[in-house]
Structures are given as structure tokens and as C-alpha cells.
Amino acid sequence: MRATVMHGAHDVRIEDVPDATLHASTDALVRITQSCICGSDLWPYGSMPESVEGRRMGHEFIGIVEDIGSDVSGLTKGDLVVAPFLWADNTCDFCAEGLQSSCRHGGGWGSPNVDGGQGEAVRVPQAMGTLVKLPVAPDSALMPSLLTLSDVFCTGHHCAVTVRVGPRSTVTVIGDGAVGLSAVLAAKRPGAERILLMGRHENRTDLGREFGATDVVAERGEEGINRVRELTGGDGTHAVLECVGTTASLEMAFGVARDGGFVSRVGVPQDDEVPFSWKYFMRNITLTGGVAPARAYIEELMPDVLEGVVEPGKVFDRTINIEDIPDGYRAMADREALKVLIRT
Amino acid sequence: MRATVMHGAHDVRIEDVPDATLHASTDALVRITQSCICGSDLWPYGSMPESVEGRRMGHEFIGIVEDIGSDVSGLTKGDLVVAPFLWADNTCDFCAEGLQSSCRHGGGWGSPNVDGGQGEAVRVPQAMGTLVKLPVAPDSALMPSLLTLSDVFCTGHHCAVTVRVGPRSTVTVIGDGAVGLSAVLAAKRPGAERILLMGRHENRTDLGREFGATDVVAERGEEGINRVRELTGGDGTHAVLECVGTTASLEMAFGVARDGGFVSRVGVPQDDEVPFSWKYFMRNITLTGGVAPARAYIEELMPDVLEGVVEPGKVFDRTINIEDIPDGYRAMADREALKVLIRT
Structure with a gap:
């Protein structure tokens, strides 16, 4: 599959990487429909030391559930879901306090053996805790605003x-x-x-x-x-x-x-x-x-997004395809674009 | 009157200074009965640059009201009072929020034209806001604990x-x-x-x-x-x-x-x-x-002190007279004493 790999400062490439697959019974496989570039991606974009192996990028996405592990319930193939920018079991004591960013079984996208969000698909660890279903059609006009629930609005x-x-x-x-x-x-x-x-x-x-x-x-x-x-x-x-x-x-x-x-x-x-x-x-x-426990806020903020009370998706002022992601980074770094949405 | 003046690191002297007197109609004159040395006094004691004029010391005291300005009500000559380590009008918007340390008309003891607490008497600016009456006799065994309401317990x-x-x-x-x-x-x-x-x-x-x-x-x-x-x-x-x-x-x-x-x-x-x-x-x-708005807490904490529920005065492990204050500083700096009470 195609995915974004950063190899150093100002060196973002779209590459063929191994297809995302289920590893654990608590995983889900999500085919990404929308993702985006984060302001925090610009820090390594400006300063990352050269790396042959590179680093998988992207931590904000919406997608469609394509497969689920045997221990995943409450999610079905075909569900449209949003993921917070850190995955979490949503059941440990930290999660129960609303601090999913410190989940005892959580982690970040693009860490070793975990796909990044700026690609075609993602293996989602702790899928039941991480993913939140979106009660809209994939072509809803609300998608940009719903995508901000993964990170920036939360x-x-x-x-x-x-x-x-x-x-x-x-x-x-x-x-x-x-x-x-x-x-x-x-x-x-x-x-x-x-x-x-x-x-x-x-x-x-x-x-x-x-x-x-x-x-x-x-x-x-x-x-x-x-x-x-x-x-x-x-x-x-x-x-x-x-x-x-x-x-x-x-x-x-x-x-x-x-x-x-x-x-x-x-x-x-x-x-x-x-x-x-x-x-x-x-x-x-x-x-x-501190780092936002986005997962704690998604259900709370979603109704206002669905009802149009807030339109946080207005921060997106450019939409690109996956192959254009390197130019999307450049545009954000040059302040040509405020925030770039990627349609996969 | 006799009062404590610091002239530099490890140079604390008891000197004759002008008698404390009323300056403003909102002042009170308090004859000090108990005061003490603060851990924060040890920072200048360790590092203060030499100064001929010196700096008046002390910001924690109990005393007896000896005179009041014409605009002071609620206080009478003879009242036994405790003062917080910053004086405040207790009526401005910051004081109303419980942040008397940021009082719009407040300040610190030992600042220019304001006496320090380690001496025989003090002019108390904003006396009505600053002073809190103590419902005990001056020889009460509770005095050490009541003195901690000026700073350390608060x-x-x-x-x-x-x-x-x-x-x-x-x-x-x-x-x-x-x-x-x-x-x-x-x-x-x-x-x-x-x-x-x-x-x-x-x-x-x-x-x-x-x-x-x-x-x-x-x-x-x-x-x-x-x-x-x-x-x-x-x-x-x-x-x-x-x-x-x-x-x-x-x-x-x-x-x-x-x-x-x-x-x-x-x-x-x-x-x-x-x-x-x-x-x-x-x-x-x-x-x-941050710096404690001690004034905000005195009334809240005093009942527990009066009833003996807490005995914060146990932090005092040495009692001295005013002329021995320099040695009191030394004893605290050398960790010979935890906190020194001064009986005036």
C-alpha cells in the first residue's frame, strides 16, 4: 500500500510499504478515507536528522473498518470511524479518568509496527477503545469538521x-x-x-x-x-x-x-x-x-459538529491526494496553507 | 525602637531605628509580642550583597494594637492581632477572589517606609484589611500555633x-x-x-x-x-x-x-x-x-488551631529574645533550629 514516510528535514516521500494487516485479536483494519497534516508534523519536517529507514507519518484520520480481530465487538466491517491521535484501550484507570493520552496499553501512530495515518490503511491497536463510529455517510459535508475530532479541535x-x-x-x-x-x-x-x-x-x-x-x-x-x-x-x-x-x-x-x-x-x-x-x-x-487526551472528548464534541453548532473543519483550506502529500507539507511549512486535508 | 536590619550575607544586626508611628489614616500601630524567622529569610542571609543602609527584616508577627488611624474601625487599642506576611486592603477585586497577595493596595513588610516584623513595633498599612483579631489572652499556650497563621501554616x-x-x-x-x-x-x-x-x-x-x-x-x-x-x-x-x-x-x-x-x-x-x-x-x-495569600486563609484555619485539632506551632523548636535574633538566623542556617520564635 502507499503511505507517507519522512526521511529527514524537508524529505517526505510517498512509498510502497507492507499492507496493513491485523496482528492482534484486539486490532481492526481501517481503510482510510480522509486524513491530514498536523502542525506538529512540521517540527520534524524542519529538523529531522536524515534516516534511510524513515518514519511513518500521520496521526489524524477517518476511515472504514475493513476487518476486525476476534476480540473486537461493537464494530462491524463497513463502519465509518474516526480515530484519536493516540490509540488507547479506553478502559484502564488513566482512561477512566479521561487521560487516554496516558493509557496503560496505548501508543502513537507511526511508532514501530504501527502504521501512520497518512497512508491508504492502518492497523488500529486497541480498536474497541480507540475508534469512534461516525453516524454519517462517507460523503457527508461534515467530514472535514469530523476529522478535526481526531486531534486539532480536541x-x-x-x-x-x-x-x-x-x-x-x-x-x-x-x-x-x-x-x-x-x-x-x-x-x-x-x-x-x-x-x-x-x-x-x-x-x-x-x-x-x-x-x-x-x-x-x-x-x-x-x-x-x-x-x-x-x-x-x-x-x-x-x-x-x-x-x-x-x-x-x-x-x-x-x-x-x-x-x-x-x-x-x-x-x-x-x-x-x-x-x-x-x-x-x-x-x-x-x-x-499537555498533550490532549482527544479520545476523552470525541463523544462530547461530536453532537455540536453534527448539528453544525461549530464548524472546526474550516481550518482546512486545501485538499490534496495522497501522492501530493510532500507538497502539502511544503505548503504548510511555507504558510501557503493553514491545514491540509488528504483525500485517500 | 529596636529592630532587625540585614546588612549583607550573614550580617544581621539589631539596631535602634525610628519608632514606628502612624502615617496614614488607615494605619494601625502594633506593639509586637511574638514574631519569628522564616526559611525565606535565609536566602538573603546566604547571599545578600553588602548594604550600609540595610534591609528591615521580618514578616510574621502577633502583637497588640497600640494606636489606630482615624479611618480604622473594628479594631481597638489593646486588641491582640495576627498579621499575614503581606498587608492588603482585603476589599479590592483580587482580595475578593482570595488573592490578597496581589492586592491592589497591598505590599510587603520591610519595604521602604514600612517596618519589618522582627522588631519592637510595626506600622501596619491597610490595618482593617490586614489584621485579624485573636480571641485569646496574650499568654495563651496557643500563641506559637496562632503565629503560624501569619505565614508558614497558611x-x-x-x-x-x-x-x-x-x-x-x-x-x-x-x-x-x-x-x-x-x-x-x-x-x-x-x-x-x-x-x-x-x-x-x-x-x-x-x-x-x-x-x-x-x-x-x-x-x-x-x-x-x-x-x-x-x-x-x-x-x-x-x-x-x-x-x-x-x-x-x-x-x-x-x-x-x-x-x-x-x-x-x-x-x-x-x-x-x-x-x-x-x-x-x-x-x-x-x-x-505561588506566594500564599495568607490573609485569605486565616479565618478558615484559626478554628482548628483554637480547638487544638492542629498544632502547627510545633515547628518552633527554639524561642529567643530580640537581641538574640542574629544567632537565631545562624541557628536556622546551620540547621540547628527548625524555626525560631522571637518573644519581644
């Missing part, structure tokens, strides 16, 4: 949940990438009163406004911090959703947080140290967030 | 509150200083089921056991992390109370945190960077805490 939601966004919250979202825009939508959903979006790409911040941002702050660094403080009576906001992952963006996040506030980060951290100085300690700032 | 409590310790919690407390031991007591108070105390000074960890620690871990670093994990089925604890303030202790704190867990720190941070690597992000660890 990740934005995790960011909003961990800083406890609620009605009347005042929120700053840092980053106008697909995660940042999803975080805007996720903050608007429970009724945040004011959402300040920090970003400087107008086509993206325009979508941010559509998703619920009330203010856009194009300035960065100290200037950006000052602007947010100006807009909030000098105090900053109680909730800060940091959706970039760099030290510079974290510094902005702490800088715009109101005393006693919460900063959540969901962008994969690019540094091992957090610039959390004495002054933020004196202001009782909390740093929360 | 700080331990803040640590426990911010990581949401409750009944059945499993907790790690890092540090067997007075704050760490107070954190043990604060974690036991709402019913934590298991409290692992990381410390290596047996006389202190013995008091920790008396306060509620179920296990003592003397190992440090990787060894300490491994020991806590062994004791908790490999997982670590959901709540981690970091009561030291160094990078090494924070590394231990993250290391013993269970996935999805909360680390709270209340020890004044000694570094501007937090070693919060990618792996803790993947495990959804939250870093919370």
Missing part, C-alpha cells in the same frame, strides 16, 4: 478545559495556527465573553474572528503583552491558551496572564526549560495543559 | 489547596523544613489518605510523621523519585507539594508526579527557569502554587 478544547474557560471568561489565545483557531472555537463554545487572539496572519485571524475572537492582537513580545494589558484594563486575562510551543510564546503567555491566572499549553514544547520566573510565582500563575 | 495550606488535596488523596511533600511540615499538616487536615514526606533530617521527619506523614523518603534525586514510585505502584502521586524552591527539588517534584498530576510550589523560587521538559508535557503535569 486539542483546542483540552487547552480551554485545562484553564477552565466558562461563561464570562476573558481569554487570550496565542497563535493563529489551526490549534490556536480551534482553541478560539473551544473557548467560545462554553460562552467565553471576550477572546483576544494573538496572531499576525490576517487570513487566519479573520477565521479566528469567525470562530469567536473579539479582538486580534498582531503585536508580539513585550509589545504584544502591553497591547493585551491595554485591552484588559492593565490586568491581562485569567485564561491564556498557548498554542505555539516556543519559549517566546510561553513568555508572552505568562506576560498576559492576570494574577492568579492559568496558562495552558498544548503546542508540543520545543524547549526543555520554561521561563517561569520569580515574578510569575509572586503572581500565582499556574501552568497547565 | 503557606503549607496554599500548597495543599492549589493541588486540590482532598479525602483519599495520595500526596508527596518535598522538603522537611517548616513549610514542608506545615504542608504535611495541611494535607492531612482535609483527609489525605497517604502522605509521603521527602526529607532526610530525622528529627524533622519525626515531626512530619506526627503531623500525618505515612511514609518518609530520605533518598533524593533519581533515587528519591524511584523510591516514591516504588511506594506508589510505579505511578507516583497525583498531588505533589514542593516546599523547597530549588531546581533540584522541582525536578524531583515532576519526577514523582503521577500522569495528570499537580505540582504546587510555595518555596520562593531560586531560579528563573523551570525544568519542565517535553516528557512532563506528554504526561499532562500542571505546575501551580
Whole structure:
């Protein structure tokens, strides 16, 4: 079958790989219909050391169940399903707490012996726990929005949940990438009163406004911090959703947080140290967030997607075929595309 | 009057300073009866650059109201009062949220024009908001425990509150200083089921056991992390109370945190960077805490002190007079004394 393999920085290839097959009685085999490229894929795209063997890519997909192992119940061949970006049994103690990202029997797509999502098919470990059935036809217009349940919308939601966004919250979202825009939508959903979006790409911040941002702050660094403080009576906001992952963006996040506030980060951290100085300690700032347990949120968010209350799929601004994936990476890295959907 | 002035590392002097007097109509003048030396005083004691003018010391005290400004009501000359380690109006929006440490009209003892607590008397700004009356006689045996409401017990409590310790919690407390031991007591108070105390000074960890620690871990670093994990089925604890303030202790704190867990720190941070690597992000660890809004907790904690349900004053293991304060600093720095009470 055809699948995406990254061999190094800026070296993404579509290759013939062994067909996905069942290995364990708890597996399912899923023929992929839609997948996409993630902002987090761009980090290795920018920096991965050369590798002959390469790394299978892709962790967001929708597909049709083609086969199931003998211990899988509740799924039938032909079911249309979405998978979260980490697979999980959904029954262990961590999963029971809603922390499927730490599942005792879980793991990531594209890890050894597990297929990546940017390909024709995937072996799904822990299929009963991982896959969620979609009550629509494969040609539904809702597919892009449903696909965001695999990662980006759930990740934005995790960011909003961990800083406890609620009605009347005042929120700053840092980053106008697909995660940042999803975080805007996720903050608007429970009724945040004011959402300040920090970003400087107008086509993206325009979508941010559509998703619920009330203010856009194009300035960065100290200037950006000052602007947010100006807009909030000098105090900053109680909730800060940091959706970039760099030290510079974290510094902005702490800088715009109101005393006693919460900063959540969901962008994969690019540094091992957090610039959390004495002054933020004196202001009782909390740093929360982490990798999103997407599986915990799919059923909760799906009704709003099905009813059209939210349209997170608007983050996709380009659709390509599998053979064009290398150019899709390039387009996202060059900021030509916000988020690329792959139709398989 | 006599008061404590620090002129540099290991240079604490008792000097004649101008008598404390009322400056503003919202002030009170308090004649100090008890005060103490704080673990946080030891940081400048170890490193303060030489200063001719020096710095007034002390931020924990009980005393008797000797005079009040014209705008002060609810306090009368002769009242016995305790002060939190930061003064606050207790009416602004931050105070209303329980964040008196960020009071819009608050500040710290020993700042310019404000007396320190290690002296004979103090001008108390924002007296109505700051001072809390004590319903006991000045010679009550409860005085040491009531004095801990000014800082150390409230700080331990803040640590426990911010990581949401409750009944059945499993907790790690890092540090067997007075704050760490107070954190043990604060974690036991709402019913934590298991409290692992990381410390290596047996006389202190013995008091920790008396306060509620179920296990003592003397190992440090990787060894300490491994020991806590062994004791908790490999997982670590959901709540981690970091009561030291160094990078090494924070590394231990993250290391013993269970996935999805909360680390709270209340020890004044000694570094501007937090070693919060990618792996803790993947495990959804939250870093919370900060300087304790002691004022927010005094009324809540006082009944348990008055009824003898808790005896936080047991952290005091030495009582001295004001002229002996320099030796009190030395004794605490040399770990000869856990916490020194000053009888004025």
C-alpha cells in the first residue's frame, strides 16, 4: 500500500510499504478515507536528522473498518470511524479518568509496527477503545469538521478545559495556527465573553474572528503583552491558551496572564526549560495543559459538529491526494496553507 | 525602637531605628509580642550583597494594637492581632477572589517606609484589611500555633489547596523544613489518605510523621523519585507539594508526579527557569502554587488551631529574645533550629 514516510528535514516521500494487516485479536483494519497534516508534523519536517529507514507519518484520520480481530465487538466491517491521535484501550484507570493520552496499553501512530495515518490503511491497536463510529455517510459535508475530532479541535478544547474557560471568561489565545483557531472555537463554545487572539496572519485571524475572537492582537513580545494589558484594563486575562510551543510564546503567555491566572499549553514544547520566573510565582500563575487526551472528548464534541453548532473543519483550506502529500507539507511549512486535508 | 536590619550575607544586626508611628489614616500601630524567622529569610542571609543602609527584616508577627488611624474601625487599642506576611486592603477585586497577595493596595513588610516584623513595633498599612483579631489572652499556650497563621501554616495550606488535596488523596511533600511540615499538616487536615514526606533530617521527619506523614523518603534525586514510585505502584502521586524552591527539588517534584498530576510550589523560587521538559508535557503535569495569600486563609484555619485539632506551632523548636535574633538566623542556617520564635 502507499503511505507517507519522512526521511529527514524537508524529505517526505510517498512509498510502497507492507499492507496493513491485523496482528492482534484486539486490532481492526481501517481503510482510510480522509486524513491530514498536523502542525506538529512540521517540527520534524524542519529538523529531522536524515534516516534511510524513515518514519511513518500521520496521526489524524477517518476511515472504514475493513476487518476486525476476534476480540473486537461493537464494530462491524463497513463502519465509518474516526480515530484519536493516540490509540488507547479506553478502559484502564488513566482512561477512566479521561487521560487516554496516558493509557496503560496505548501508543502513537507511526511508532514501530504501527502504521501512520497518512497512508491508504492502518492497523488500529486497541480498536474497541480507540475508534469512534461516525453516524454519517462517507460523503457527508461534515467530514472535514469530523476529522478535526481526531486531534486539532480536541486539542483546542483540552487547552480551554485545562484553564477552565466558562461563561464570562476573558481569554487570550496565542497563535493563529489551526490549534490556536480551534482553541478560539473551544473557548467560545462554553460562552467565553471576550477572546483576544494573538496572531499576525490576517487570513487566519479573520477565521479566528469567525470562530469567536473579539479582538486580534498582531503585536508580539513585550509589545504584544502591553497591547493585551491595554485591552484588559492593565490586568491581562485569567485564561491564556498557548498554542505555539516556543519559549517566546510561553513568555508572552505568562506576560498576559492576570494574577492568579492559568496558562495552558498544548503546542508540543520545543524547549526543555520554561521561563517561569520569580515574578510569575509572586503572581500565582499556574501552568497547565499537555498533550490532549482527544479520545476523552470525541463523544462530547461530536453532537455540536453534527448539528453544525461549530464548524472546526474550516481550518482546512486545501485538499490534496495522497501522492501530493510532500507538497502539502511544503505548503504548510511555507504558510501557503493553514491545514491540509488528504483525500485517500 | 529596636529592630532587625540585614546588612549583607550573614550580617544581621539589631539596631535602634525610628519608632514606628502612624502615617496614614488607615494605619494601625502594633506593639509586637511574638514574631519569628522564616526559611525565606535565609536566602538573603546566604547571599545578600553588602548594604550600609540595610534591609528591615521580618514578616510574621502577633502583637497588640497600640494606636489606630482615624479611618480604622473594628479594631481597638489593646486588641491582640495576627498579621499575614503581606498587608492588603482585603476589599479590592483580587482580595475578593482570595488573592490578597496581589492586592491592589497591598505590599510587603520591610519595604521602604514600612517596618519589618522582627522588631519592637510595626506600622501596619491597610490595618482593617490586614489584621485579624485573636480571641485569646496574650499568654495563651496557643500563641506559637496562632503565629503560624501569619505565614508558614497558611503557606503549607496554599500548597495543599492549589493541588486540590482532598479525602483519599495520595500526596508527596518535598522538603522537611517548616513549610514542608506545615504542608504535611495541611494535607492531612482535609483527609489525605497517604502522605509521603521527602526529607532526610530525622528529627524533622519525626515531626512530619506526627503531623500525618505515612511514609518518609530520605533518598533524593533519581533515587528519591524511584523510591516514591516504588511506594506508589510505579505511578507516583497525583498531588505533589514542593516546599523547597530549588531546581533540584522541582525536578524531583515532576519526577514523582503521577500522569495528570499537580505540582504546587510555595518555596520562593531560586531560579528563573523551570525544568519542565517535553516528557512532563506528554504526561499532562500542571505546575501551580505561588506566594500564599495568607490573609485569605486565616479565618478558615484559626478554628482548628483554637480547638487544638492542629498544632502547627510545633515547628518552633527554639524561642529567643530580640537581641538574640542574629544567632537565631545562624541557628536556622546551620540547621540547628527548625524555626525560631522571637518573644519581644
